[in-house]
Amino acid sequence: xxxxxxxxxxxxxxxxxxxxxxxxxxxxxxxxxxxxxxxxxxxxxxxxxxxxxxxxxxxxxxxxxxxxxxxxxxxxxxxxxxxxxxxxxxxxxxxxxxxxxxxxxxxxxxxxxxxxxxxxxxxxxxxxxxxxxxxxxxxxxxxxxxxxxxxxxxxxxxxxxxxxxxxxxxxxxxxxxxxxxxxxxxxxxxxxxxxxxxxxxxxxxxxxxxxxxxxxxxxxxxxxxxxxxxxxxxxxxxxxxxxxxxxxxxxxxxxxxxxxxxxxxxxxxxxxxxxxxxxxxxxxxxxxxxxxxxxxxxxxxxxxxxxxxxxxxxxxxxxxxxxxxxxxxxxxxxxxxxxxxxxxxxxxxxxxxxxxxxxxxxxxxx
Amino acid sequence: xxxxxxxxxxxxxxxxxxxxxxxxxxxxxxxxxxxxxxxxxxxxxxxxxxxxxxxxxxxxxxxxxxxxxxxxxxxxxxxxxxxxxxxxxxxxxxxxxxxxxxxxxxxxxxxxxxxxxxxxxxxxxxxxxxxxxxxxxxxxxxxxxxxxxxxxxxxxxxxxxxxxxxxxxxxxxxxxxxxxxxxxxxxxxxxxxxxxxxxxxxxxxxxxxxxxxxxxxxxxxxxxxxxxxxxxxxxxxxxxxxxxxxxxxxxxxxxxxxxxxxxxxxxxxxxxxxxxxxxxxxxxxxxxxxxxxxxxxxxxxxxxxxxxxxxxxxxxxxxxxxxxxxxxxxxxxxxxxx
Numbered sequence: 001x002x003x004x005x006x007x008x009x010x011x012x013x014x015x016x017x018x019x020x021x022x023x024x025x026x027x028x029x030x031x032x033x034x035x036x037x038x039x040x041x042x043x044x045x046x047x048x049x050x051x052x053x054x055x056x057x058x059x060x061x062x063x064x065x066x067x068x069x070x071x072x073x074x075x076x077x078x079x080x081x082x083x084x085x086x087x088x089x090x091x092x093x094x095x096x097x098x099x100x101x102x103x104x105x106x107x108x109x110x111x112x113x114x115x116x117x118x119x120x121x122x123x124x125x126x127x128x129x130x131x132x133x134x135x136x137x138x139x140x141x142x143x144x145x146x147x148x149x150x151x152x153x154x155x156x157x158x159x160x161x162x163x164x165x166x167x168x169x170x171x172x173x174x175x176x177x178x179x180x181x182x183x184x185x186x187x188x189x190x191x192x193x194x195x196x197x198x199x200x201x202x203x204x205x206x207x208x209x210x211x212x213x214x215x216x217x218x219x220x221x222x223x224x225x226x227x228x229x230x231x232x233x234x235x236x237x238x239x240x241x242x243x244x245x246x247x248x249x250x251x252x253x254x255x256x257x258x259x260x261x262x263x264x265x266x267x268x269x270x271x272x273x274x275x276x277x278x279x280x281x282x283x284x285x286x287x288x289x290x291x292x293x294x295x296x297x298x299x300x301x302x303x304x305x306x307x308x309x310x311x312x313x314x315x316x317x318x319x320x321x322x323x324x325x326x327x328x329x330x331x332x333x334x335x336x337x338x339x340x341x342x343x344x345x346x347x348x349x350x351x352x353x354x355x356x357x358x359x360x361x362x363x364x365x366x
Numbered sequence: 367x368x369x370x371x372x373x374x375x376x377x378x379x380x381x382x383x384x385x386x387x388x389x390x391x392x393x394x395x396x397x398x399x400x401x402x403x404x405x406x407x408x409x410x411x412x413x414x415x416x417x418x419x420x421x422x423x424x425x426x427x428x429x430x431x432x433x434x435x436x437x438x439x440x441x442x443x444x445x446x447x448x449x450x451x452x453x454x455x456x457x458x459x460x461x462x463x464x465x466x467x468x469x470x471x472x473x474x475x476x477x478x479x480x481x482x483x484x485x486x487x488x489x490x491x492x493x494x495x496x497x498x499x500x501x502x503x504x505x506x507x508x509x510x511x512x513x514x515x516x517x518x519x520x521x522x523x524x525x526x527x528x529x530x531x532x533x534x535x536x537x538x539x540x541x542x543x544x545x546x547x548x549x550x551x552x553x554x555x556x557x558x559x560x561x562x563x564x565x566x567x568x569x570x571x572x573x574x575x576x577x578x579x580x581x582x583x584x585x586x587x588x589x590x591x592x593x594x595x596x597x598x599x600x601x602x603x604x605x606x607x608x609x610x611x612x613x614x615x616x617x618x619x620x621x622x623x624x625x626x627x628x629x630x631x632x633x634x635x636x637x638x639x640x641x642x643x644x645x646x647x648x649x650x651x652x653x654x655x656x657x658x659x660x661x662x663x664x665x666x667x668x669x670x671x672x673x674x675x676x677x678x679x680x681x682x683x684x685x686x687x688x689x690x691x692x693x694x695x696x697x698x699x700x701x702x703x704x
Contacts, residue, residue, distance in 0.1 A: 084435075116472030125471035132438060133471060137462050143431020144463060150432055151439035154391070154417065174458075177428025184423065337469040340476040340531035343510065343559035345607035355610060356646040 027299040033075070033232040034290045034300075037067035038309060040091040041287045042316045043100060047090060047107055047121075050320065051266045056107045059136075060121045063091035065261035068286035069194055070095050072235025073256070076243050077162060082130045082152075084145035084163045087122035089134035092164070096129045101322040110326035117329045118337065139165065139172035142191070146178040149187035149251075160246045161189040162239075168199025170213050182251035183220035190242040190252045191222075194229065196260040201272040214255035222253050229258030230286040259284045367550055373543040375517035376406045376482070379524040380444065382553050384414055387442060390528055391418040393429050394446030403448050404484065404543055430456035430481065434464045434533070437479040442528060447483040450537070451497050464533040465508030476531040480524070486540035486577060486628065487676050493664035496672075498629040500576075503535045504605035510558055511605040513537040515579035517547040519556060519603060526555035534558070537605075539577045539628075561609035563616065567596035570686060571616040573639055574626040575602035578677065582626050585682045597686065605635060613639060614646030621652040622693060624685045626677055631659035652693040656685045 044064050050056040063070055066088070074095035077083065085092050093103045098114055106113030107121055114124045114131075122136035132148060135141040145163035152159050169175055170193055182189050193213050197204055204211045217224030223245055227238040235256055242252040261281055263270040270278075282288070294300040335348040349355070370378070383390045391414075396403055398411035398421040411419040422429040426447060433443035447453045453460065464477050487496035504511045510532050514520040520538070527534035564579065565586050574582040579601035586597035598616050602609065617623050623643055625636035636657035643655050661675040 082439075113472075115470065115474070118472040119470050123470045125474050127474050132475070133467070135463075137458060140431075140458060140463055143428050143459055144435035144438065146428070147432030147435020147437070147443075148439050149435075151436040151441050154436070154441060174427050174431065177423070177425035178431070180423055180425065181428050181432055337473045338507065339510070340468050340473070340478075343607055344557065345559045345604075345609045345611070347507075347607065354645060355642060356614065 027297075030233070030290075030294060030297070030299050033068070033071050034287075034294055035308065035312075036071045036095060037232065037287050037290055039100075039312050039315075040067045040070060040094055042309075042312050043094060043104070043319070044090060046316045046320055047104070048266050050104070050107060050323075055324065056121065057109065058120050058122075059087065060107070060266045061088040061264065062262060062266065063088055065259035065281070065284070065286065066194065066196065066229070067091060068232040068290065069229035069235055069256045069258045072229075072232040073162065073164070073192060073239045075232075075236045076239035078159070080130065080159050081243070082132050082145075082148050082159060082161045084132050084141040084148065084161065085134050086138070086141060086165055086169070087134055087136045088166070089124055090121070093124050093126070093131055093134070096126070096131050098124075098126050098129050098131065101319050104319045104323035105326045108323040108326065109328065110323060111329050112322070112326040139169045139174040141165070142169070142174045142178040145189060145191075146182050146187060149182065149189035150185065152188055153185070158247060159188070160243050161187075162192060162243070163189060164192040164194055166199060167193060167195040167197065167204050167213060168202070168207060169193070170216060171207055176219075179217070179220045179222060179251070179253070183222050186249050187251055188246045188249060190239070190246045190254060192239075192242075193253070193255045194258050195255055196258045198260060198264070200264045200268075201270070214253055217253035220251075222251050224253035224255065226255040226257060229256035230284060230289060232286075232290070259286070261285060367548040369546055370517055370549050371543065372514075372517045372520050372538075372545050372547075373404065373406060375521040375549050376524055376538065377408065377410075378549075379521045379528075379553075380407065381410060381413070383444075383525060383528045384410070384418060386553075388418075389440065390442045390444065391420065392444050392446065393420045393422055393433050395422055395424055395448055397421060397446050402446065404540070406482070407446065426452050426455035427459055431459035431463065433479055434459060434467070434477055437477045437533075438467065438475045440478075442478045442480075444480045444482060444528060447481060449495060449540075450483045450485040450499055451495050453481070453483055454499070457502070460503065460509070460533070460535070461506050465506045468532065469508055477533045478531045479533045480527045480536055481533070482524075482536045482538060484538035484540050484543070486542075487660070487665050487672065489540055490667055490669060490672060491665075492667045496665035498627075498660065500535070500537045500605060501629055501633070501635055504608075504635065506606075508533070509606060510534045511537065512558055512603060513576040513605055514603060515542065515574075515576055515601050517545070518549045519562075519601075521549050522554060522556035523558065523603065525553055526558050529555055530558060537576055541577050542580065545580065556603070559604045559607040559609060561603055561612040562601045563598060563612065564601045565597065565599040567598035568620055569596045570622040570624060570690060571598045571600060571613070571620045572624050572626065572682070572686065573600045573602065573613060575605060575635070576628065578626040578628050579603075581677075581679055581682060585679050585686070588679075589683065589686065595686075595690075608638065608642070610642045610646060613642055617643050617647040618650045621650050622689050623651075624656045624658060624682065624689055626658045626682050626685075628660055628677065630662050631657060632662060634659055653689050656689050658682050658685045
């Protein structure tokens with residue numbers, strides 16, 4: 001986040017605590033949320049364009065419609081807390097404070113990417129910002145996050161793990177095994193279900209016998225709550241409570257009701273949605289709603305917001321230019337991450353390369 | 367050196383590593399209060415407490431994945447999966463996560479995890495509890511798979527696995543737990559990725575791992591005594607990485623090879639060994655590489671059928687004779703297994 005122009009997220013200053021000061025503080029916070037939401041929106045739109053330009057390959061799942069959820073959740077974490085998330089993760093990486101140039105470079109598969117071009121859209125990782133991975137397998141991150149919470153507990157630390165997932169993930173075995181273990185062992189973890197009503201094209205009602213997903217916490221005596229994911233302030237407040245519970249040594253299940261404005265991934269035209277539903281989505285756009293709120297509450301005005309958008313757009317262009325200029329990984333690095341502890345007889349052969357040198361008398365080729 | 371069982375060697379390695387490094391802890395079903403289905407962890411709960419010897423719910427995917435996550439934060443979990451058959455429930459966590467995390471994130475996180483699990487048939491446990499599916503893991507880059515056949519290797523390889531920063535699948539075997547051997551008193555780790563020539567010879571190379579390395583050595587000793595045959599035996603010890611060089615160098619000397627394996631024949635470990643020999647010692651071979659493997663059926667319960675399905679010492683001896691006969695080696699005297 002080196003060159004992004006944004007309001008610094010300082011700890012709230014309680015100087016005076018007068019009504020005017022509190023109002024100003026609230027206004028600053030709303031603006032801060034909006035700026036970050038807008039940034040994620042424009043970043044994701046640019047990522048989608050990068051896909052059509054063939055700079056971005058593979059799968060590409062966007063946080064469009066999830067911006068309020070992302071910034072609300074991430075605002076509640078301390079820098080020392082850990083985040084495990086799934087494959088719809090660009091916004092989370094941005095909101096954790098990772099340089100967005102490195103995030104875009106990862107999408108472009110370049111050496112400057114957060115995962116050095118090894119992960120792509122679904123597998124971003126940054127230890128410094130304690131993003132312990134986006135994961136491409138639905139539910140794969142849940143046992144891992146639970147284990148990270150176990151490690152914190154083992155060492156007596158005061159960090160918390162947040163583990164986000166989609167609504168469809170609540171039906172996978174790893175969800176139940178993880179929540180059960182966290183409940184049994186009192187682990188400091190917040191499981192967050194981001195319910196955008198659709199697992200690819202299948203509705204929650206069609207896939208979940210208990211569609212009020214937060215209620216599943218009851219099976220493990222895990223406190224749970226459902227919150228409106230279109231309101232970043234409401235999400236932040238709920239997340240703060242959840243994190244307090246976790247920091248005190250009990251897991252928590254938070255369901256955030258969010259939206260997915262486009263298809264499951266950039267290549268999904270979402271034809272399974274009705275015209276009415278699609279038309280209604282415009283009313284559920286959290287970025288538009290937040291802009292309207294800022295104007296209605298007198299925090300900002302249309303002109304200022306338009307200028308802000310221009311600033312963000314220009315920043316995004318710098319970011320994509322950086323990604324495009326970053327080098328592709330050299331083929332000679334293909335075997336750099338075979339093993340962390342080197343071992344003899346590690347296989348380092350390109351396709352078609354023989355196991356042994358052509359001359360059988362010359363001995364084995366390592 | 368102390369004479370001890372394979373079981374005791376594993377126990378001692380776990381205990382000494384737990385004493386050495388407080389980041390080492392154990393997780394698994396029934397390993398604490400029950401002291402382990404095969405008693406490898408007997409006494410460790412009493413000595414180290416619940417924090418470091420954790421009884422888990424019956425949730426292989428959940429607790430194996432939790433161990434991976436704990437390892438990502440720098441702990442060194444040793445997971446016991448009661449038998450390798452149950453590891454299938456954790457396959458996603460082992461293959462899609464433990465094996466991938468180091469590479470997929472560009473080397474930013476390591477997974478210093480050990481998964482201990484026994485394979486093996488011959489106990490009349492039937493189709494779902496008698497498999498040897500280590501191949502599934504040996505196939506996967508990012509994992510290390512070791513398979514000791516002796517108490518000394520059980521100790522030295524387990525110590526090496528615990529100190530290694532990569533996920534290691536540590537294959538044990540039900541039929542080996544009570545076998546005995548001399549074990550060094552020191553805690554020197556073995557080198558993962560190296561095979562061992564456990565018997566030198568020049569007539570034929572006999573290759574196995576885990577229980578079948580034990581059987582191979584026994585058969586070779588027997589044929590030397592009764593038949594004057596001089597068989598070289600290789601214990602693979604590590605299935606990934608695979609020490610191809612030791613195999614090929616041996617076959618260049620003996621000109622013939624028999625691979626013995628407890629897994630199924632088709633696509634099995636022996637197929638990879640045979641391909642390695644074909645690639646590295648084709649011009650030296652006097653006969654095709656022969657494989658002795660488990661019959662390709664779900665393991666039956668009934669003793670007669672189970673025994674027939676498992677490779678026996680006699681099966682190995684017949685394969686050796688047939689290979690030697692094919693290349694004109696004649697037995698120096700009549701053996702007991704015509």
